[in-house]
Amino acid sequence: MKILPIMSRGVPFVRGDDTLEMVPMQVWRDAKGSTVIRLGKNAYFFDEDGKYDGSEHKATEGRSADKTLTASLEASSRNRGLPPEEAYYPEGTPAHARETAAWPAAAKIPGGKVYTVKH
Secondary structure: OOOOOEEEEEEEEEOOOOOEEEEEEEEEEOOOOOEEEEEOOEEEEEOOOOOEEEEEEOOOOOOHHHHHHHHHHHHHHHHOOOOOOOOOOOOOOHHHHHHHOOHHHOOOOOOOOOOOOOO
16 A cells, blocks of 8 residues: 655544544655654554554643543554444445455454653
């Protein structure tokens, strides 16, 4: 899989509660050759071999996101390697088959540490 660099000042981002927000999106390579995908105030890191290497989230200190971020990251660590509860694409479509092909072999990935950095 190859992802080329791209950027946009704003793309639609649908939240779990079906509210919509326009967020910046960018894909780039860092100095170590890792791929970084930024969506809004969130960055997701993949090493040079494409393996997921974790995430960072920029929350304003004292705001509601900052207060729940640590608990959310801990829950995220427990979910690592497990498939989503529902597929993005409709069942019976070729896209659904490709999206869910690896789900039967999914297994929890142990480990992962939560770090909170205050700026």
